Amino acid sequence: xxxxxxxxxxxxxxxxxxxxxxxxxxxxxxxxxxLRVVSTSAPATVWVDGARRLxxxxxxxxxxxxxxxxxxxxxxxxANGGYFIRRESVxxxxxxxxxxxxxxxxxxxxxxxxxxxxxxxxxxxxxxxxWPVIAVNAHLLPNGKVLSWEEGExxxxxxxxxxxxxxxxxxxxxxxxxxxxxxxxxxxxxxxxHAFLPDGRLLVTGxxxxxxxxxxxxxxxxxxxDYRSNRWKRVENMAAGRWYPTSTTLANGEVLTVGGNNDQGxxxxxxxxxxxxxxxxxxxxxxxxxxxxxxxxxxGEVFYAGPRAETxxxxxxxxxxxxxxxxxxxxxxxxxxxxxVMYDGVVLTVGGGNIGSQGGFAAASEAESVDLNEPAPxxxxxxxxxxxxxxxxxxxLPDRTVLVSGGQxxxxxxxxIEAAGVRPAELYNPATDRWSTxxxxxxxxxxxxxxxxLPDGRILVAGTxxxxxxxxxxxxxxxxxxxxxxxxxxxxxAPKRVDYGEQFSVxxxxxxxIANVRLIRLGSTTHGFDMNTRLNTxxxxxxxxxxxxxxxxxxxxxxxxxxxxxxxxRRGVPSVARIISVGAAAGR
Ligand SMILES: [Cu+2]
Numbered sequence: 001x002x003x004x005x006x007x008x009x010x011x012x013x014x015x016x017x018x019x020x021x022x023x024x025x026x027x028x029x030x031x032x033x034x035l036r037v038v039s040t041s042a043p044a045t046v047w048v049d050g051a052r053r054l055x056x057x058x059x060x061x062x063x064x065x066x067x068x069x070x071x072x073x074x075x076x077x078x079a080n081g082g083y084f085i086r087r088e089s090v091x092x093x094x095x096x097x098x099x100x101x102x103x104x105x106x107x108x109x110x111x112x113x114x115x116x117x118x119x120x121x122x123x124x125x126x127x128x129x130x131w132p133v134i135a136v137n138a139h140l141l142p143n144g145k146v147l148s149w150e151e152g153e154x155x156x157x158x159x160x161x162x163x164x165x166x167x168x169x170x171x172x173x174x175x176x177x178x179x180x181x182x183x184x185x186x187x188x189x190x191x192x193x194h195a196f197l198p199d200g201r202l203l204v205t206g207x208x209x210x211x212x213x214x215x216x217x218x219x220x221x222x223x224x225x226d227y228r229s230n231r232w233k234r235v236e237n238m239a240a241g242r243w244y245p246t247s248t249t250l251a252n253g254e255v256l257t258v259g260g261n262n263d264q265g266x267x268x269x270x271x272x273x274x275x276x277x278x279x280x281x282x283x284x285x286x287x288x289x290x291x292x293x294x295x296x297x298x299x300g301e302v303f304y305a306g307p308r309a310e311t312x313x314x315x316x317x318x319x320x321x322x323x324x325x326x327x328x329x330x331x332x333x334x335x336x337x338x339x340x341v342m343y344d345g346v347v348l349t350v351g352g353g354n355i356g357s358q359g360g361f362a363a364a365s366e367a368e369s370v371d372l373n374e375p376a377p378x379x380x381x382x383x384x385x386x387x388x389x390x391x392x393x394x395x396x397l398p399d400r401t402v403l404v405s406g407g408q409x410x411x412x413x414x415x416x417i418e419a420a421g422v423r424p425a426e427l428y429n430p431a432t433d434r435w436s437t438x439x440x441x442x443x444x445x446x447x448x449x450x451x452x453x454l455p456d457g458r459i460l461v462a463g464t465x466x467x468x469x470x471x472x473x474x475x476x477x478x479x480x481x482x483x484x485x486x487x488x489x490x491x492x493x494a495p496k497r498v499d500y501g502e503q504f505s506v507x508x509x510x511x512x513x514i515a516n517v518r519l520i521r522l523g524s525t526t527h528g529f530d531m532n533t534r535l536n537t538x539x540x541x542x543x544x545x546x547x548x549x550x551x552x553x554x555x556x557x558x559x560x561x562x563x564x565x566x567x568x569x570r571r572g573v574p575s576v577a578r579i580i581s582v583g584a585a586a587g588r
Contacts (some may be wrong), residue, residue: 206242
């Protein structure tokens with residue numbers, strides 16, 4: 001066969017050799033004027049820059065003249081079965097042409113090991129689809145789009161007299177399936193903390209300044225990403241760097257930031273708060289874990305849930321700490337990477353790594369919960385998962401269950417996860433204290449993977465790699481069993497803004513069969529911890545074609561900002577969510 005032009009995305013086969021031919025011209029910043037696939041090989045779908053099919057132009061050049069090509073041969077199209085995934089960087093001067101020869105037989109093959117279970121019991125995974133960045137950090141924006149980014153590079157800016165950085169970042173629009181390049185040109189925001197401000201902008205604290213795995217160093221940069229303009233803005237620096245901090249939106253709309261390593265590679269002990277008027281205030285010191293699990297608690301304090309056995313409560317006004325319940329069930333020694341989530345004031349922690357003797361790196365299957373609504377909260381053992389996991393994600397779903405995806409049974413960050421990866425998802429129902437095992441991932445996800453609940457009730461699972469395991473420039477989207485249990489209730493209209501304690505009406509033709517109304521705060525996840533999400537069940541009364549719903553009582557149970565509003569029927573089938581802002585200070 002001769003050259004196939006961009007318009008065609010499938011090429012037919014005679015041998016196992018595919019040639020990619022890239023030609024660069026003056027069509028934009030390093031964008032190839034033409035990408036041809038010369039193929040006499042097994043069928044392949046070719047994506048340019050990991051984002052787009054061959055039939056559309058490249059959108060995310062790495063840098064002027066530098067491009068990525070991701071090659072994916074879907075299982076059904078390949079004689080050998082399985083998926084071939086490969087990422088290639090191609091340097092191209094303007095007007096230059098370059099050929100890539102790809103031997104499909106030698107590419108990495110990811111075999112689909114899942115059977116075809118009943119999706120009403122096990123849910124289902126989408127096909128593996130390319131993603132333009134490694135989604136180490138992922139965030140659902142107030143406009144329903146998803147922002148994700150990966151590790152970038154650091155450099156020294158002599159004129160500014162400081163270390164600067166760069167991150168590749170993209171915004172995905174699920175409605176159009178298009179990506180927008182939103183790179184950050186001043187900070188490597190990988191390794192930062194993040195939480196949404198009441199107006200829906202994302203506050204990003206710190207990031208990586210110098211990569212030194214013995215003592216990684218944090219940057220003091222503070223960035224704000226504005227979903228309305230897709231722009232980053234540098235704001236007031238922190239007093240010291242932060243690498244792996246946690247940021248938490250507080251009841252009054254301020255954002256607490258703790259933990260992580262500073263610019264010298266040692267623990268940053270500052271306890272600091274981003275004010276609603278902008279800028280930082282400092283409220284003392286405490287030595288914290290990397291990416292500590294922090295939650296605004298219903299009593300007004302902030303709960304430090306671990307990952308270590310020691311827990312604590314912080315008064316975010318005075319900076320005073322008091323001891324919390326000791327988590328003694330698991331966590332025998334230096335446990336790490338324990339996802340925690342909060343639903344209706346209950347914190348659940350699931351699994352974690354470094355179990356057993358030092359260097360063993362086995363993972364735990366145990367789960368525990370603590371109800372912060374009680375006057376003297378205590379940890380209680382929950383049923384264990386079927387699989388031990390570390391580097392997994394726990395995601396709150398609108399039916400008040402918790403989806404656990406990915407993770408590995410053993411091994412540290414760089415451990416190959418092809419064998420150690422846990423492919424089946426698991427779902428925890430706190431109402432019954434039971435886990436069920438769901439369908440399996442095709443690509444195992446471990447360190448630096450993320451999971452993000454979408455307004456349509458599906459979960460975007462992406463990432464893995466970026467200095468750990470193997471880079472995964474791809475994603476899979478999970479449809480939970482609740483999407484296969486009958487017609488979805490529908491929200492016809494809902495207010496854009498709701499105040500604390502306010503009664504508001506939600507129009508729905510399905511009012512007679514609505515059993516629950518819930519809010520889920522937008523996800524903002526990295527390293528297995530979602531710093532922003534929480535779930536609130538709201539009280540309501542049904543009327544004809546509408547629900548009279550009462551907003552959450554205060555910022556202590558629902559910090560101001562954007563939430564997905566779901567209505568659910570008696571079988572737990574959720575509507576598509578409306579994204580609304582909650583709290584007097586919310587929205588602009
Ligand atoms: Cu990391």
